[in-house]
Each structure stands twice: as structure tokens, then as C-alpha cells.
Amino acid sequence: MYETLCSPITLGNVTLKNRLIFAPTTMGLSDEDYFKKIEDIAAGGCSMIIIGDVPVLPARFGHSLYSKKGFAYYQKLAETVHRHDCLICAQLHQTDTNLKGMIKYIPGVLTKKISQQELRPLLNAQVAPYISGLPVKKVKKITAAFGTAAVLAKKAGFDMVQVHGDRMCGSFSSAVFNHRTDCYGGSAENRFRFAVEAVSAIRSQLADFPIDFKLAVRQENPHYGNAGVLDTELPLFVPMLEAAGVTSFHVTLANHSSLEDTIPGAKHPYFSEEGCFLKFCDQVCKYTKLPICGVGGLVHPDFIEQQLADGRIQCAAMSRQLIADPQWMNKVAAGETGKIRRCVRCNKRCLGGMMAHQGVHCIYDNRLSGTNA
Numbered sequence: 147m148y149e150t151l152c153s154p155i156t157l158g159n160v161t162l163k164n165r166l167i168f169a170p171t172t173m174g175l176s177d178e179d180y181f182k183k184i185e186d187i188a189a190g191g192c193s194m195i196i197i198g199d200v201p202v203l204p205a206r207f208g209h210s211l212y213s214k215k216g217f218a219y220y221q222k223l224a225e226t227v228h229r230h231d232c233l234i235c236a237q238l239h240q241t242d243t244n245l246k247g248m249i250k251y252i253p254g255v256l257t258k259k260i261s262q263q264e265l266r267p268l269l270n271a272q273v274a275p276y277i278s279g280l281p282v283k284k285v286k287k288i289t290a291a292f293g294t295a296a297v298l299a300k301k302a303g304f305d306m307v308q309v310h311g312d313r314m315c316g317s318f319s320s321a322v323f324n325h326r327t328d329c330y331g332g333s334a335e336n337r338f339r340f341a342v343e344a345v346s347a348i349r350s351q352l353a354d355f356p357i358d359f360k361l362a363v364r365q366e367n368p369h370y371g372n373a374g375v376l377d378t379e380l381p382l383f384v385p386m387l388e389a390a391g392v393t394s395f396h397v398t399l400a401n402h403s404s405l406e407d408t409i410p411g412a413k414h415p416y417f418s419e420e421g422c423f424l425k426f427c428d429q430v431c432k433y434t435k436l437p438i439c440g441v442g443g444l445v446h447p448d449f450i451e452q453q454l455a456d457g458r459i460q461c462a463a464m465s466r467q468l469i470a471d472p473q474w475m476n477k478v479a480a481g482e483t484g485k486i487r488r489c490v491r492c493n494k495r496c497l498g499g500m501m502a503h504q505g506v507h508c509i510y511d512n513r514l515s516g517t518n519a
């Protein structure tokens with residue numbers, strides 16, 4: 147019944163056993179809880195897990211591919227996922243937060259005078275000056291690091307890398323944030339140079355490795371997202387990325403307004419529908435024949451099968467639905483869709499848990515029943 151969803155697909159030179167991918171999801175959990183959650187998702191039948199926000203530069207905090215301990219962490223993650231016949235992809239990420247500019251807010255955050263919701267716009271306000279003033283030497287160091295990080299990710303056991311096309315790539319691409327007057331700013335071609343150099347750096351080091359690109363599209367009328375590219379810029383951007391070595395695209399709304407826009411709840415004024423960002427896939431596919439993965443509020447097997455069978459997308463990615471029920475794919479393949487715990491897009495304990503520094507959970511956690519809400 148779910149023939150397309152259950153069928154394999156080749157991205158670059160790797161074959162996924164079916165069309166369901168776990169979207170990049172930072173969880174804010176302890177290592178032990180995170181490994182358990184990722185293992186549950188791998189065991190639940192999806193074909194690939196994208197590990198969110200793997201830093202491209204050596205990082206003092208969190209897990210770094212460059213340190214012995216961090217490398218061993220990612221190696222263990224890859225082994226854990228592979229044990230369940232599931233592939234693993236590293237989302238290579240460079241923040242566009244000006245860490246030095248953040249220091250002045252730390253006392254306010256620690257004393258809770260500034261909430262997470264209040265902090266975000268304060269940080270967003272610094273993106274344009276930070277991106278516009280970054281020295282060229284530093285820019286080149288970052289784009290080259292995408293290549294180094296990809297080599298390390300491959301060594302650690304990752305099957306693919308995804309370039310996080312939002313964050314620094316997205317801010318450089320966006321005329322809203324990028325006010326540079328050198329070869330990285332001004333014309334669209336110049337603004338896209340950062341993303342293209344990042345992809346080229348990977349391709350020059352790894353001739354055959356699959357490179358996915360998280361393509362963040364900014365919408366006008368009504369305006370949503372500040373990073374990323376406009377749909378009118380896609381005819382230039384997509385072929386440039388493909389020529390640089392991208393082998394598949396993961397398409398979504400651009401970031402830097404509210405997180406509730408890129409992770410929309412069921413009551414979102416504009417993106418409440420299932421498959422709310424697929425219209426951006428419809429735009430991207432005009433300019434490439436490469437496989438495209440859709441994401442955003444995907445929940446129901448019948449709806450997803452239809453989008454895949456119609457050729458609108460070649461893969462479907464889910465974050466919250468697999469947090470709500472890691473066994474989604476196994477239940478679909480077994481014809482037990484009635485047993486799926488459906489994500490109701492309440493954002494209460496996943497995004498809500500992350501914002502409250504409690505880590506990602508779900509309203510279904512601790513429930514014994516395996517049926518719908």
C-alpha cells in the first residue's frame with residue numbers, strides 16, 4: 147500500500163532502504179538519553195538519521211569532530227545507528243551568532259532577566275553586522291573547514307554530510323543580512339559564494355561522497371524567514387550548488403524569525419497545513435533533477451505516499467513525528483498505521499522542552515498506551 151514510501155532510493159552513491167529520513171534535530175539531552183533516543187529512532191525503520199548541528203570548526207563546547215573525545219562520540223553514534231541497518235548523515239554547521247557579542251547578555255540570562263524568547267531577537271539583531279564585517283581570511287578559514295569536517299565525519303563512520311544551508315550559509319546568501327561590498331556581498335552570485343565554497347571544499351577533498359544541502363527559502367507576501375534565498379534567486383543558486391558538487395537537496399523555510407515558523411505548530415497562522423513547506427520543493431525542482439527531500443509537518447502515511455508517488459518529492463523527512471513515535475516507519479511497513487502515535491504539533495515538550503533547557507521530550511513520553519492522542 148505504501149509502495150513508494152517503502153522503496154529504496156540512491157542519493158549520490160549511497161542507497162537508502164526507504165524514503166523516510168529523520169530530520170536534523172538538536173535535542174539538548176544528556177549523552178546517555180540522546181544515544182537512547184537516536185537508537186530508538188534508528189530501530190524504528192527510517193532509512194537515515196541526520197545528526198543536527200555538527201560544528202565545522204574545532205569547538206570548545208559540545209562535541210567536536212576535531213577532539214579525541216568528540217570524534218569517539220560521533221564514531222559511537224554512527225555504530226549505534228548502523229546496528230539497525232540505518233544510515234547516518236552529519237549536518238555540518240557554522241553558527242552565525244556573534245559569540246563575542248553574546249557575552250553582554252550572559253548575566254541577564256543567568257539571572258533570568260532575559261528569557262530564551264527575548265534572547266533570540268537580541269542575537270538576531272547582531273547577525274547582519276557580524277556577517278557583513280567578518281574578515282575575508284576568517285571567511286575562507288570557515289568555508290575550508292567544511293571540507294576538513296566532512297573528511298573527519300567520513301572517518302568517524304558517517305555515510306553522508308549535509309551542508310546546513312541556513313545559519314552562516316543562509317545569512318551570507320541573504321540580502322537582509324549580508325551588506326558586504328567585497329566578493330562575498332552585493333550581487334546574488336557574490337552572496338552565494340560562501341555556500342558554494344563550502345560545498346566545493348567538501349567535494350575537493352571527497353570526490354564521491356554524497357553531499358546533501360539544506361536549502362532555506364525565504365518567503366515574501368507574507369514575509370517569513372530572514373536568512374536563505376528568495377524563490378526568484380533559486381534559478382541561479384540551485385545550479386551553482388549542483389555544479390559545486392551537491393547530490394541532493396533538503397528544502398525548507400529559512401530561519402531567523404521565530405523558531406515557531408520553521409517548526410510550526412498546528413495553530414500557526416500561515417504554516418498549519420501538513421506539508422507546509424512542500425511548495426518550496428515545487429520551486430526548487432524546476433532547476434534540478436537531483437533528489438529533493440521535503441520536511442515540515444509531515445505526519446500521515448497516506449499524504450506522504452501521495453507526495454512521493456506524484457514525484458513532488460523523492461524523500462520525506464520528519465523531526466517531531468519520529469520524536470512522538472520512533473516506530474512510525476515499521477508500523478507503516480507492517481500495515482499498522484492505526485497504532486501510530488500521531489504528533490499533534492503542539493510543540494509543548496519538544497521545542498518547548500528545548501527552550502526551557504529541559505531537553506527534547508514529547509507529550510506521549512511516559513504513556514503506556516501505543517495509540518493515537
Ligand SMILES: Cc1cc2nc3c(=O)[nH]c(=O)nc-3n(C[C@H](O)[C@H](O)[C@H](O)COP(=O)(O)O)c2cc1C
Nearest residue numbers: 169170171172198199409442443464465466496497
Ligand atoms: C527540537 C528540534 C530541534 C531541531 N534542531 C535542528 C537542527 O539542529 N538543525 C536543523 O537544521 N533543523 C533543526 N530542527 C528543524 C527540523 O529539522 C525540521 O525542519 C522541523 O522541525 C520541521 O519538521 P517537523 O514538522 O517534522 O518537525 C529542529 C526541530 C526541532 C523540533
Ligand code: SF4
Nearest residue numbers: 489492493495496508
Ligand atoms: S510534544 Fe507535541 S509537537 Fe512535540 S513531538 Fe510530541 S506531539 Fe509532536
